[in-house]
Amino acid sequence: MPATCNVVVLLSGSGSNLQAMIDNLQGVDHPARLRAVISNRADAFGLQRASDAGIDTRALDHKTFDGREAFDAALIELIDSFQPQLVVLAGFMRILSADFVRHYHGRLLNIxxxxxxxxxxxxxxxxxxxxxxxxxxxxxxxxxxxxxxxxxxxxxxxxxxxxxxxxxxxxxxxxxxxxxxxxxxxxxxxxxxxxxxxxxxxxxxxxxxxxxxxxx
Missing domain, CATH: 3.40.50.170 (Formyl transferase, N-terminal domain)
Structure with a gap:
């Protein structure tokens, strides 16, 4: 059975929770698919973990944007290019704007x-x-x-x-x-x-x- 739920992971650091997802979401019968991992830090080790697992990675540096709203708007555009059903925060060290949270209402999880x-x-x-x-x-x-x-x-x-x-x-x-x-x-x-x-x-x-x- 092919995976039906595309998941995008946002992180800023080492990605230990991402690794747990990689280890647990394997197999063609699992209903979730890790579609992409996105970080606001290009040096985040979580991006390497994702790359090693064959998952698409992207880095979007928040420091190059004029404020939180501008960064979040670009982040939404990047996330949506992967057409996820679910977005999960795994050590994403950014406070998200209200517009971002509303855009993913009901399909945004955090730990x-x-x-x-x-x-x-x-x-x-x-x-x-x-x-x-x-x-x-x-x-x-x-x-x-x-x-x-x-x-x-x-x-x-x-x-x-x-x-x-x-x-x-x-x-x-x-x-x-x-x-x-x-x-x-x-x-x-x-x-x-x-x-x-x-x-x-x-x-x-x-x-x-x-x-x-x-x-x-």
Whole structure:
């Protein structure tokens, strides 16, 4: 069965989540196809990962544009040239304009290293340890105009150990990111996952405030 859901990945860095997608989305029977990987940094190692896997790559330097809106307009044009059904953010270190988010409404996913709505933004592992939390994790969500605030699709929970540092905690969270992001992409590609007026919908059922929860 040929792949039917073209996916474009946006990234700015090493692309570890991209590698998990490459490893998980293989096979002619998989409903998703990684159509292209685009970065705002030409030196992003994620572009090399994509090239090694035979995936089209493009670099679009945000510094050559006069402001966020101009860059996002060019980015939309570039993304749409690959005719994707789904766009996924995998460490794309740009705050997206409202026009960009609206253009891809219902087909734009992001992953965040915390149990949203807790710890939006940066340095999540350090903040979890400073707060003395017993649990941490990661979240896949639909992207809306609210930063790290879109409807949740799936979350993976990991325990916080007594001797954890930000780096050890990050390593365990990354393992879970590499599981749940390909899972969410498969759900979308299979037509099981969508964004409704009230939130994310999986298999016809509205997901709760935490999305689909996986405990480790």
């Amino acid at each position: 965040h290293p915390s149990l949203l709505p807790r710890y939006k933004g940066l340095h999540t592992h350090q903040r979890v340890l400073e707060a003395g939390d017993r649990e941490h994790g990661c979240s896949v969500h639909f992207v809306t105009e609210e930063l790290d605030g879109g409807p949740l699709v799936v979350q993976a929970v990991v325990p916080v150990e007594l001797n954890d540092s930000p780096s050890t905690l990050a390593q365990r969270v990354h393992v879970q990111e590499h599981q749940i992001y390909p899972l969410a992409i498969r759900w979308f590609a299979e037509g099981r996952l969508s964004l409704g007026e009230q939130g994310a919908i999986l298999d016809g059922q509205l997901l709760g405030a935490s999305g689909h929860l996986i405990r480790n």
